[in-house]
Amino acid sequence: MLQKIRRRLLVAGALAAAGLPVAKSANAAQDGKLTIALVLKSLADPFAVAMAGGAQNYQKHYASQFDLTVRGTATETDTLAQTRIVDELIGARTNAIVLASADSKALISVVARGINAGVIVISIDNPLDETSQDAAGISVPFVGPDNRRGAAMVGKYLAGKLKPGDEVGIIEGVSADRNAQQRTTGCQDAMNAAGIRIVAIQPGDWEYGKGKEAASAMLNEHPRIRALMCGNDNMAMGAVEAVHNARRTGRVYVTGYNNIDAIGPLLNDGRILASMDQFAERQAAFGVDVALKALIERRKQADLSRFIETPLQLVTSENH
Numbered sequence: 001m002l003q004k005i006r007r008r009l010l011v012a013g014a015l016a017a018a019g020l021p022v023a024k025s026a027n028a029a030q031d032g033k034l035t036i037a038l039v040l041k042s043l044a045d046p047f048a049v050a051m052a053g054g055a056q057n058y059q060k061h062y063a064s065q066f067d068l069t070v071r072g073t074a075t076e077t078d079t080l081a082q083t084r085i086v087d088e089l090i091g092a093r094t095n096a097i098v099l100a101s102a103d104s105k106a107l108i109s110v111v112a113r114g115i116n117a118g119v120i121v122i123s124i125d126n127p128l129d130e131t132s133q134d135a136a137g138i139s140v141p142f143v144g145p146d147n148r149r150g151a152a153m154v155g156k157y158l159a160g161k162l163k164p165g166d167e168v169g170i171i172e173g174v175s176a177d178r179n180a181q182q183r184t185t186g187c188q189d190a191m192n193a194a195g196i197r198i199v200a201i202q203p204g205d206w207e208y209g210k211g212k213e214a215a216s217a218m219l220n221e222h223p224r225i226r227a228l229m230c231g232n233d234n235m236a237m238g239a240v241e242a243v244h245n246a247r248r249t250g251r252v253y254v255t256g257y258n259n260i261d262a263i264g265p266l267l268n269d270g271r272i273l274a275s276m277d278q279f280a281e282r283q284a285a286f287g288v289d290v291a292l293k294a295l296i297e298r299r300k301q302a303d304l305s306r307f308i309e310t311p312l313q314l315v316t317s318e319n320h
Contacts, residue, residue: 033067034295036096036288037089039082040072041125045206045234046260047280048072051100051125054281055288066292069094076206077174079106086110090117096291098143098284100125104178105132112136115301120294122304124287127178130306141304143287147182148189150276150312151229154255155190157274157316158227161253164195168227169218171235173206180206183231183257199225204235211235215242219252227253233260233275240271259315267320274316283310 038055040048052070059068071089073081082102087110089097097119101107104126111121111128115138127142162168170187173180184201191198200218204211214235215228219242228243230236236256243252249271256263259277266272286308294304 034065034095034292035067035069035093036098036291036295037069037071037094038284038288039085039089039097039099040070041082041100041102041206042074042076042078043072044074045076046262047125047232047258048100050260050280051284055098055284057281058285058288062292065296066095068288073102077102079103083107083110086114090114090119094119095295096120096122098122098124098287098291101128101177102126103174103176104129105176108132108136108138111140112138115140120291120299120301120304122287122291122294124283125179127182127307129178139302139304139306141290141306141308143290143308143310144179144283145278145310145312147179148186150278151183151186151231151257152189153186153312153314154257154274154276155187155229156193157314158229158253158255159190159194159196161273162194162196162226165197166226167197167199167222167224168229169200169202169215169222169225170198171202171204171211171214171218171228171230171239173204173231173235175203180231187229204230204238206232206234208234208238210238212238212242215239216245219243219246219248225252227255227273229255231257233258233263233272236272236275237263237266240266243271259313264320267315267317270317272317274314277313277315279311279313286310 071085079102121140123140123142124144128140172184199222202214204214228239233256239254253273256275259275
């Protein structure tokens with residue numbers, strides 16, 4: 001199905017350059033325009049901003065088919081606010097919700113309420129916990145990349161700069177999030193394969209300040225540490241500051257994930273060794289497209305594929 005969708009995007013001139021899938025039929029909107037909501041985490045996060053922009057750009061090309069609402073929380077971890085947002089959208093009889101969940105488990109109950117009310121729900125960025133989905137009797141497609149594979153790609157590149165026995169630390173996102181867990185596992189895969197020792201794993205909750213704190217603690221506790229692998233670029237930038245404050249710039253590698261615009265200068269001068277581009281704009285637009293296609297074709301939630309993979313690309317100081 002994924003290949004079929006990708007073939008359709010080649011004939012859509014306005015979106016082809018962005019690599020976006022396209023819903024072609026408009027037969028389902030006989031009773032008025034469809035309504036789709038994009039629900040994000042912190043709207044202040046550059047990755048969320050990029051996702052919102054990608055979805056909004058997609059909607060502009062299909063404005064006759066559906067209306068798009070973008071909602072989000074003030075912080076990355078505000079699950080209560082995100083739950084309230086989803087509840088409000090269910091009450092407003094929104095046709096579909098594309099959700100970047102703030103917590104892989106905490107949102108399961110409200111998502112189940114939505115599905116039971118007839119709302120199509122698609123997850124992006126952070127997959128919902130599969131065991132919790134099964135327990136709730138729901139199945140929510142994840143439209144996004146293989147986070148474990150992406151982190152392993154970053155780790156393999158880092159390993160090429162190190163030697164067996166070297167020490168590294170991992171600064172992960174919110175520990176309960178599936179994407180944080182998958183990225184940590186991918187880092188572990190790469191380090192174990194190269195014989196490199198992981199001496200610390202600490203959460204940075206996706207945030208600059210907490211990433212800096214975690215990095216500072218690791219640098220103090222492990223004076224021989226050679227690299228800090230970070231689950232996103234916000235934490236990586238915090239880690240760069242911690243490395244600078246410890247006067248170890250050039251001796252401790254830092255890697256990130258997401259390839260946000262703000263890390264460009266840090267990649268260029270080597271303060272960040274590598275990141276992983278998971279194409280925020282495309283991922284959000286692809287999620288909206290999957291939701292729109294499901295509505296147009298009148299498909300049931302249970303009939304949707306559990307995982308629809310989107311692209312990844314390693315970005316390094318050498319190819320940025």
